[in-house]
Amino acid sequence: MFEKPHIAGLDSANLRALELGAHGDPFSILGPHDVEKGRILRVYAPGAWRMEARARADGAVLCVLDHSQTPGLFSGLLAKAGSGAAPVPYMLVIYWPGHVEETEDPYSFGLLLSGDELADIREGRMLDLAERLGALPMTVDGAPGVRFAVWAPNARRVAVVGSFNRWDERRHPMRMRHEAGVWELFVPRIGEGETYKFAITGPDGERLPWKADPCARRTESPPATASVVARPMDHEWRDGDWMRTRGARQGASAPVSIYEVHVGSWRKPNGRTMNWDELAVRLVPYVKALGFTHVELTPIAEFPFGGSWGYQALSLFAPSARYGDPAGLARFVDRCHRSGLGVILDWTPAHFPDDAHGLARFDGTALYEHADPREGRHPDWDTLIYNFSRNEVQGFLLASALHWLRTFHIDGLRVDAVSSMLYRDYSRKDGEWLPNVHGGRENLEAVALLRRINREVAAHCPGAVMIAEESTLWRGVTAPESEGGLGFTYKWSLGWMNDSLRYMRRDPVHRAWHHDQLTGCLAFAHQERFVLPLSHDETAHGKGSLLGKMPGAPSAALANLRAYYAFMWTHPGKKLLFMGGELAHPREWDHDSEIDWGLLDEPAHLGVLALVRDLNLCYRDEPALHETDCDAAGFRWLVGDDAAQSVFVYLRTAEGAADLLVALNMTPVTRSDYRIGVSESGLWREILNTDSHAYGGSDIGNLGLVATWPEPAHGQEQSLSLTLPPLAAVILRREPSS
Numbered sequence: 001m002f003e004k005p006h007i008a009g010l011d012s013a014n015l016r017a018l019e020l021g022a023h024g025d026p027f028s029i030l031g032p033h034d035v036e037k038g039r040i041l042r043v044y045a046p047g048a049w050r051m052e053a054r055a056r057a058d059g060a061v062l063c064v065l066d067h068s069q070t071p072g073l074f075s076g077l078l079a080k081a082g083s084g085a086a087p088v089p090y091m092l093v094i095y096w097p098g099h100v101e102e103t104e105d106p107y108s109f110g111l112l113l114s115g116d117e118l119a120d121i122r123e124g125r126m127l128d129l130a131e132r133l134g135a136l137p138m139t140v141d142g143a144p145g146v147r148f149a150v151w152a153p154n155a156r157r158v159a160v161v162g163s164f165n166r167w168d169e170r171r172h173p174m175r176m177r178h179e180a181g182v183w184e185l186f187v188p189r190i191g192e193g194e195t196y197k198f199a200i201t202g203p204d205g206e207r208l209p210w211k212a213d214p215c216a217r218r219t220e221s222p223p224a225t226a227s228v229v230a231r232p233m234d235h236e237w238r239d240g241d242w243m244r245t246r247g248a249r250q251g252a253s254a255p256v257s258i259y260e261v262h263v264g265s266w267r268k269p270n271g272r273t274m275n276w277d278e279l280a281v282r283l284v285p286y287v288k289a290l291g292f293t294h295v296e297l298t299p300i301a302e303f304p305f306g307g308s309w310g311y312q313a314l315s316l317f318a319p320s321a322r323y324g325d326p327a328g329l330a331r332f333v334d335r336c337h338r339s340g341l342g343v344i345l346d347w348t349p350a351h352f353p354d355d356a357h358g359l360a361r362f363d364g365t366a367l368y369e370h371a372d373p374r375e376g377r378h379p380d381w382d383t384l385i386y387n388f389s390r391n392e393v394q395g396f397l398l399a400s401a402l403h404w405l406r407t408f409h410i411d412g413l414r415v416d417a418v419s420s421m422l423y424r425d426y427s428r429k430d431g432e433w434l435p436n437v438h439g440g441r442e443n444l445e446a447v448a449l450l451r452r453i454n455r456e457v458a459a460h461c462p463g464a465v466m467i468a469e470e471s472t473l474w475r476g477v478t479a480p481e482s483e484g485g486l487g488f489t490y491k492w493s494l495g496w497m498n499d500s501l502r503y504m505r506r507d508p509v510h511r512a513w514h515h516d517q518l519t520g521c522l523a524f525a526h527q528e529r530f531v532l533p534l535s536h537d538e539t540a541h542g543k544g545s546l547l548g549k550m551p552g553a554p555s556a557a558l559a560n561l562r563a564y565y566a567f568m569w570t571h572p573g574k575k576l577l578f579m580g581g582e583l584a585h586p587r588e589w590d591h592d593s594e595i596d597w598g599l600l601d602e603p604a605h606l607g608v609l610a611l612v613r614d615l616n617l618c619y620r621d622e623p624a625l626h627e628t629d630c631d632a633a634g635f636r637w638l639v640g641d642d643a644a645q646s647v648f649v650y651l652r653t654a655e656g657a658a659d660l661l662v663a664l665n666m667t668p669v670t671r672s673d674y675r676i677g678v679s680e681s682g683l684w685r686e687i688l689n690t691d692s693h694a695y696g697g698s699d700i701g702n703l704g705l706v707a708t709w710p711e712p713a714h715g716q717e718q719s720l721s722l723t724l725p726p727l728a729a730v731i732l733r734r735e736p737s738s
Contacts, residue, residue, distance in 0.1 A: 010042075015070050018044050021170040022201065024157040031107025032078060032087065039078040039087060041065065043105060046072035046170055050095035053078060055088050056104070056142075062090055072170075089141075104143045104188040106172060111184075112140070112147050118180035121151065124395030127402055127456070130317045133182070134215030135229045137191050145188035146229050148174065148196070150213065151392060152363035153181020154203045160185055161210060162196030162226070169199035195226040197357070202364020209356040212315065214368075214396065219302040221321035225357045228321075233407055235330035239337035246411055247463030249293070250342060250489075252529055255626035256574035257616050258344060259292040259582075260535055262309060263300065263323055266579055268594040276328030280335040287341060290582060290609070291616025294342040296414060298536060300329070301348070301400075304355050309536070309591055311416060312383055313348050314358040316400035319408075326408075333409050342411040344467065345404055349397045349449075350417035351383040360384055368393055374434050378420065380427050388421070388445035394452070401453050405461040412465035412489070413457075419471045421446040447486070454487035465489040467531060478529040493530035493573055496521045501538065504564050507551045508646065508667045508727070515643035521571065526632040530573040539578055539589040547584045556668060558584055558604055559697065559727035562611055562690035563664055566729030569615040570652060570662045572629050577612070584608040607696030618688055618731065623657035638676055638714060639663075647724065649676050659734040665724035670700055674724050677716030681708045684720060684732040691725035700725040706732065
């Protein structure tokens with residue numbers, strides 16, 4: 001009935017390349033091809049013992065394919081020459097030992113990515129890159145399946161391997177689209193949940209370790225390293241009110257108080273990691289009850305080494321499988337928003353680890369990184385630095401930033417290690433770095449990328465914020481690009497953190513000689529729009545806990561910490577506290593174990609928790625403490641020069657709001673009848689005292705209301721006589737005139 005099939009024209013070189021899994025142009029020989037005698041079909045399926053081609057419409061057998069000449073290579077004629085009939089869409093019926101597979105032929109489909117899409121990828125303009133590259137479930141010509149695409153311009157051959165082909169790299173070699181260096185293949189009859197990697201042969205013929213997908217939207221849980229085909233996000237969002245108002249909630253005049261969380265170690269019931277749904281139930285109400293406005297997550301993009309805390313990520317589009325699937329993250333963010341909490345995500349575009357399955361030498365060349373270690377390897381972390389000069393790499397990073405903000409409704413990105421991006425000589429000695437085209441140390445390509453990312457986020461994600469972790473004196477980090485700035489919304493004030501902690505570490509007897517370490521913080525408080533961070537970095541790396549930095553016996557250390565928190569919450573700038581800080585955690589953070597929640601049974605630590613809550617509420621409810629966070633007019637020293645007694649007094653103001661007076665006594669000596677000059681007569685109410693018994697203090701204070709006296713002080717005709725508790729801060733609010 002059927003004409004005897006044959007291989008028809010394949011030479012020994014093609015056959016040998018197929019057998020070795022080395023053929024770089026599979027569509028030239030596999031699938032249907034017109035030949036003199038008709039339309040020949042070739043399928044390479046090593047391990048199969050029989051194969052048929054059947055009509056997709058009615059299942060009629062079109063031909064039985066023969067594999068007598070080369071093991072694994074099946075061929076047959078679909079139609080005779082001169083028949084005039086259009087090609088009949090066909091299915092393959094593949095007989096494997098133990099089962100039969102019915103599927104369309106991957107090599108029967110045409111080009112998948114359009115010319116415009118490839119141009120956008122090549123030029124770094126594809127903002128939704130993970131919808132073009134990676135693994136995308138879709139239907140092509142009526143056939144359901146997954147389109148795979150990966151950028152590997154210098155590769156000699158790329159194949160997709162996975163659970164669907166028994167990890168046989170001979171089975172699914174991909175087609176090269178030379179316009180953009182992208183390889184693509186549609187694999188029919190597979191879908192969500194399939195695990196996969198790319199088998200890449202470098203330009204010199206080197207077989208590389210199988211690579212995870214750089215644009216994967218889902219991964220296996222470490223230590224496994226495969227990518228996972230993810231379904232398109234179909235979460236039904238219910239956070240419309242939040243999304244419409246978040247711009248105002250996160251603006252320069254809004255109260256922004258951030259609780260930083262490493263989700264893998266916040267709580268570990270029975271020693272296991274909580275998933276997103278459990279975190280939504282337990283973390284969200286906890287943070288909300290403490291008065292924080294935002295949760296900041298340390299990096300959650302998939303990362304291989306747990307000890308990096310996520311700061312060495314390899315899958316910049318995939319939430320770590322440690323915490324559940326991507327849909328779980330969407331539910332968590334939605335729950336936060338409906339509870340009135342914003343979500344900020346740490347994001348790591350500065351560098352990446354050199355794990356064999358990752359981005360390093362991805363196609364056998366330095367593709368994502370620089371080839372020269374003077375540009376391409378970070379000396380501090382022994383990681384690789386992205387090549388910011390490549391359009392495709394810029395597009396990859398930009399698309400990643402937008403992916404988190406748009407797909408998961410994240411409210412802002414805290415961009416990690418910005419300083420290392422800005423300077424070519426960052427942490428390098430002379431001779432270990434290359435200057436820019438002008439001979440300078442600035443990384444001009446990184447500067448351009450950061451500006452572009454901030455510009456695109458503003459355009460496509462209204463209300464989202466961008467926060468720079470930047471530790472140098474680079475000017476204009478938060479200035480608009482039109483003024484020569486980088487365009488960030490906020491910058492971490494690492495100068496404030498370093499100076500204030502240096503002061504707080506000192507024994508009070510020595511603080512008089514270092515008074516300017518606190519007053520000096522205000523000298524630069526309004527050079528940028530700042531976040532004041534007491535972050536994870538200050539509770540790890542052998543630095544001990546925040547409580548452990550405080551001098552004195554346990555009661556004195558706790559008093560110092562309470563006073564320090566009051567200084568932070570009343571100082572200009574948005575606030576950030578790493579988890580455990582609200583409990584005065586006594587030990588250094590360990591990412592493998594949870595917070596010491598037993599501290600809630602100890603009154604002194606419960607008192608610190610109550611203080612953090614009340615500071616957040618005071619910060620939220622008193623406009624003078626937040627409306628002028630980024631405005632120098634909202635701060636005025638009343639007493640900044642009393643180094644001898646280590647006393648600091650300042651005024652926080654906002655138009656149309658009650659003035660707040662903050663007084664700090666940084667010695668263990670009570671200061672009675674401490675005179676502070678004020679401009680007007682009237683009453684001042686003590687609204688917070690860190691020495692209150694409710695917070696674990698000795699309850700020394702001002703008994704609620706204090707009236708001014710017509711006694712001059714500090715150049716003013718009126719003054720207040722205050723009692724300043726030891727190692728404590730008091731906040732007083734000017735009462736309205738009667």
